[in-house]
Amino acid sequence: MEAIHGADRTINVAVLDFDGAATGLCRAVTDAMKRPCAEPVAFDDRRRFFAACGDTRPDVFFVDVSGLDSEEQLGRLASQCPHSVMIAVGKEGSLTRMLTVLEAGAHDFVTPPFDPQGLAGRIDMLLCRTVPAPAQRPADARSAAGSEPAEANGGIGNTQPEFEGFVGTSDRMRAIYDQIERIAPSHAPVFITGESGTGKELCARAVHNLSSRSAKPFIAINCAAIPAELMESEIFGHVRGAFTGANDARAGAAELADGGTLFLDEIGEMSLALQSKLLRFIQTGDVQRVGETRGRTVNVRIVCATNRDPHKEVSEGRFREDLFYRLHVLPVHLPPLRERRRDILTLATNFLRLACEEEKRTFARFEPAVEERLVAYPWPGNVRQLENAIRQIVVLNDGVTVRLGMLPGYLVTDGIPNEGLRAPSSRNSVERHFIHPGAPIEPLWAQERRIIEQALDAFDGNISQAAAALEISPSTIYRKKQSWSERLAS
Numbered sequence: 273m274e275a276i277h278g279a280d281r282t283i284n285v286a287v288l289d290f291d292g293a294a295t296g297l298c299r300a301v302t303d304a305m306k307r308p309c310a311e312p313v314a315f316d317d318r319r320r321f322f323a324a325c326g327d328t329r330p331d332v333f334f335v336d337v338s339g340l341d342s343e344e345q346l347g348r349l350a351s352q353c354p355h356s357v358m359i360a361v362g363k364e365g366s367l368t369r370m371l372t373v374l375e376a377g378a379h380d381f382v383t384p385p386f387d388p389q390g391l392a393g394r395i396d397m398l399l400c401r402t403v404p405a406p407a408q409r410p411a412d413a414r415s416a417a418g419s420e421p422a423e424a425n426g427g428i429g430n431t432q433p434e435f436e437g438f439v440g441t442s443d444r445m446r447a448i449y450d451q452i453e454r455i456a457p458s459h460a461p462v463f464i465t466g467e468s469g470t471g472k473e474l475c476a477r478a479v480h481n482l483s484s485r486s487a488k489p490f491i492a493i494n495c496a497a498i499p500a501e502l503m504e505s506e507i508f509g510h511v512r513g514a515f516t517g518a519n520d521a522r523a524g525a526a527e528l529a530d531g532g533t534l535f536l537d538e539i540g541e542m543s544l545a546l547q548s549k550l551l552r553f554i555q556t557g558d559v560q561r562v563g564e565t566r567g568r569t570v571n572v573r574i575v576c577a578t579n580r581d582p583h584k585e586v587s588e589g590r591f592r593e594d595l596f597y598r599l600h601v602l603p604v605h606l607p608p609l610r611e612r613r614r615d616i617l618t619l620a621t622n623f624l625r626l627a628c629e630e631e632k633r634t635f636a637r638f639e640p641a642v643e644e645r646l647v648a649y650p651w652p653g654n655v656r657q658l659e660n661a662i663r664q665i666v667v668l669n670d671g672v673t674v675r676l677g678m679l680p681g682y683l684v685t686d687g688i689p690n691e692g693l694r695a696p697s698s699r700n701s702v703e704r705h706f707i708h709p710g711a712p713i714e715p716l717w718a719q720e721r722r723i724i725e726q727a728l729d730a731f732d733g734n735i736s737q738a739a740a741a742l743e744i745s746p747s748t749i750y751r752k753k754q755s756w757s758e759r760l761a762s
């Protein structure tokens with residue numbers, strides 16, 4: 273019964289009920305849901321219900337909490353089924369009971385009079401947010417989900433890698449997946465740019481894995497991590513006695529990668545002297561070990577990456593122009609996380625799942641205030657920083673729901689560590705702009721334009737979503753856009 277989580281898939285529902293009320297509610301809710309639902313499986317025996325749910329993990333379960341001994345049973349169930357939506361059904365609500373039920377991991381605690389319609393909408397939304405999709409081949413994923421991806425429902429949606437280890441379904445990332453698929457079969461060099469932590473190495477590996485070289489080695493060298501004097505021997509190898517400490521002959525990365533891919537990370541850090549040698553190697557295919565006069569021919573595909581602006585490096589004389597044009601044949605640019613904010617929660621949920629598996633923890637979700645923070649933060653260290661933040665939360669805390677108080681300090685305070693963009697989309701966050709005395713004041717229309725354009729960027733140009741986040745109507749955005757073009761044209 274484990275879920276396959278496309279929007280059109282049949283949803284499995286179970287209900288624990290002692291007097292018929294929860295089953296009645298469950299039927300009314302499933303009738304009102306947009307997704308197809310299987311006939312709810314009803315239980316009136318607690319033991320059988322918990323055992324069955326633990327085994328089969330339905331997508332949604334309704335639990336009549338009036339017959340439970342303690343909320344601990346709910347907590348265990350929430351941990352066992354982290355991707356299921358749990359609705360607690362009570363006879364009457366006290367605030368304390370509600371809080372303990374929610375703390376145990378229920379998504380909602382409902383008491384009569386019920387609102388099946390409203391609950392159906394909420395469950396539809398929660399299903400998008402909590403439930404992972406199965407790993408799919410990218411082409412299948414994009415054709416099956418492509419026309420109506422989970423993100424269209426405004427939720428987290430797919431939390432499994434979408435493409436060769438990449439998580440994220442934003443338009444920007446989908447375009448990257450397409451690009452990687454197109455360039456992978458070629459033998460030409462690939463030049464990957466992007467800020468630190470945006471996934472350049474992941475991209476290089478994807479190019480290799482999808483190429484005809486995938487059965488041969490992928491050898492990665494980080495040009496920033498190896499001292500300049502050792503770099504030549506790391507790439508090209510050395511003969512015995514070539515320099516002090518070279519007690520044995522050794523093959524370099526270029527030889528080891530024969531038939532496969534040589535990934536030169538942080539190539540912008542390579543010295544000009546070594547750049548000349550690399551150029552010669554690319555032109556001839558000949559590897560000459562340090563201390564050797566005769567070379568040997570190898571067949572490698574070069575993929576390189578840098579977080580610098582390569583054009584600037586060339587124009588400022590730090591990177592050889594001839595080498596740049598040899599390498600910059602198939603360029604790929606990975607966007608910073610702040611420019612594809614809709615991927616943040618998908619990535620965060622994925623990292624939460626992975627960290628919980630590895631650290632044996634039970635977190636299954638983020639509370640809404642945490643989601644807001646995650647989406648609003650500019651992530652100057654990009655995906656790597658997000659991954660580290662989630663790992664830190666998981667290691668230092670326990671529970672089912674990640675709460676605001678568990679976030680690292682820099683995410684809780686309003687500070688922006690670097691010059692990154694502050695998210696415009698957080699409803700409850702207050703933008704703080706300080707105007708220093710004597711500083712030029714930006715006209716109101718220009719400030720409005722900046723804020724609206726940031727919101728549009730954050731939602732990949734989706735006007736309805738940007739308008740909802742800004743709490744204005746979509747027509748206001750259309751009207752403003754019109755007035756800016758008139759103003760700029762005049």
Ligand SMILES: Nc1ncnc2c1ncn2[C@@H]1O[C@H](COP(=O)(O)OP(=O)(O)OP(=O)(O)O)[C@@H](O)[C@H]1O
Pocket residue numbers: 437438439440466467468469470471472473474475537579619655656659
């Ligand atoms: N889209 C993504 N989905 C899942 N994980 C990602 C994604 N992008 C990056 N990561 C993860 O983030 C971390 C950093 O990625 P990677 O090392 O590829 O970045 P990079 O751009 O090469 O960084 P640097 O410039 O610092 O070398 C890795 O653990 C990687 O698996």
